[in-house]
Amino acid sequence: MGNNEGYAFATWTSFIEESQIRALLKYNVKYYFAGGKPGIVPTGVFAKIMADLSERYKKDPAMALDDLNYGPTAGQPYFLKTLAERLCRVRGLPIDCETQWERVCITNGSQQAIYALLDTLIDPGDVIVTPSPSYLGFLVPAVKLGARVITVPTDLDGIMPEYVDKAIRVSEEKFGKTPDMVYVVPESDNPKGTTLPWKRRQSLFDICESHKILILEDAAYAEIQFKKTPKPIKSLDKENERVAYLGTTSKEAAVLRVGYSVLPDSVKEQVMKDKGYLDLCTSSFVQRILDEYYRKYIDEAMRVAVPKYKERCAAMAKAIDADFPAGERTDPTGGFFIWWRSEKRDFDSSEFMQRVAIPNDVMYVPGGPFYPISGFRLTDDGTDLVASVPEPNTMRLGFSFEEPKLIAEGIGRLGKLLSKEL
Numbered sequence: 001m002g003n004n005e006g007y008a009f010a011t012w013t014s015f016i017e018e019s020q021i022r023a024l025l026k027y028n029v030k031y032y033f034a035g036g037k038p039g040i041v042p043t044g045v046f047a048k049i050m051a052d053l054s055e056r057y058k059k060d061p062a063m064a065l066d067d068l069n070y071g072p073t074a075g076q077p078y079f080l081k082t083l084a085e086r087l088c089r090v091r092g093l094p095i096d097c098e099t100q101w102e103r104v105c106i107t108n109g110s111q112q113a114i115y116a117l118l119d120t121l122i123d124p125g126d127v128i129v130t131p132s133p134s135y136l137g138f139l140v141p142a143v144k145l146g147a148r149v150i151t152v153p154t155d156l157d158g159i160m161p162e163y164v165d166k167a168i169r170v171s172e173e174k175f176g177k178t179p180d181m182v183y184v185v186p187e188s189d190n191p192k193g194t195t196l197p198w199k200r201r202q203s204l205f206d207i208c209e210s211h212k213i214l215i216l217e218d219a220a221y222a223e224i225q226f227k228k229t230p231k232p233i234k235s236l237d238k239e240n241e242r243v244a245y246l247g248t249t250s251k252e253a254a255v256l257r258v259g260y261s262v263l264p265d266s267v268k269e270q271v272m273k274d275k276g277y278l279d280l281c282t283s284s285f286v287q288r289i290l291d292e293y294y295r296k297y298i299d300e301a302m303r304v305a306v307p308k309y310k311e312r313c314a315a316m317a318k319a320i321d322a323d324f325p326a327g328e329r330t331d332p333t334g335g336f337f338i339w340w341r342s343e344k345r346d347f348d349s350s351e352f353m354q355r356v357a358i359p360n361d362v363m364y365v366p367g368g369p370f371y372p373i374s375g376f377r378l379t380d381d382g383t384d385l386v387a388s389v390p391e392p393n394t395m396r397l398g399f400s401f402e403e404p405k406l407i408a409e410g411i412g413r414l415g416k417l418l419s420k421e422l
């Protein structure tokens, strides 16, 4: 390996490591609490959709030819209309699904939307504000593209808007720049699992509105909610100017690599320009499958899946409380993850995972990668910036993939190993 062939790689390759999530996908363990893999996928529904489609294609080769072909970069109109209807009826987004469905656009996973948004809005040196900790799939591309990331404190309700306000002021003082973007996962954040209350959503919107900053509202877990959640921040954005709303089919349908977004018009135009060069378009065949799912099956599938995820979450929380050593955990009301922090500040959850957890058949994601590899942290008094450092005594525990019984066993095992160590 290495660079023996003499290629001169781009600079970013020397400071960006392989995605931790991607690296962890290659391990095979009995108790898998690592990546955000959905464990409850309506496979029977997708089998039926594909069988029905197979019949339709035999009868209608023109339809088959269309579905097995290139399509519009922003997505197939029939699918965008279906998504617009759900976004408006179920999520409360302020779009008229009859006349404004073209505001919806799709990408290959919401990961591509994140990347393309950063790619089109960020020049090296631009400033982005994120919660601390934050989704690594956002942080790493942001750093790769040269953004200055400022992380602000979070509590058990998520990001604290007063610190966002302070971070904006500090950014203006220190860098002479207003941030370009604030990134949040309002429902069941990745990695902490916290949900932003309505008052904070409103404050965040008002702050960003007054400074003309784009909010990236990543609603990856919006459909996997165990109780009613506040309306999206996007619901406040009546003019479609301030909020880029990102959804994904991955958690609520199947991992078919389709994300859907509602972006301010000018942003959408640039992001779709970028997507045109990244992949030309998303698979039309996959859009057809998903269109069937969203039109006919999703409500029933969610009625089945959400209570099961809730059981898994409860099993994990109970086992942590019973078997883990001193520390604190979050108490999610949806999503896929619980975040745990050891009381011992010098505990290194990454080293422990390689040395102890994986050999004992247990895997989680160490907390480190959820802090930017280079960037800034707002000080606790909100007046200054210091270098961002990871909190190595933390871990993200995913409850989405395993059955409650295995979760109880595996978390029990991990708890005993941790107790022995600490």
Ligand SMILES: Cc1ncc(COP(=O)(O)O)c(C=O)c1O
Binding pocket: 036, 108, 109, 110, 111, 112, 135, 137, 185, 189, 190, 218, 220, 247, 248, 249, 250, 257, 258, 259
């Ligand atoms: C918060 C968040 N955003 C975005 C993504 C990317 O999802 P996808 O690319 O599968 O749509 C994930 C995946 O885990 C996530 O947790």
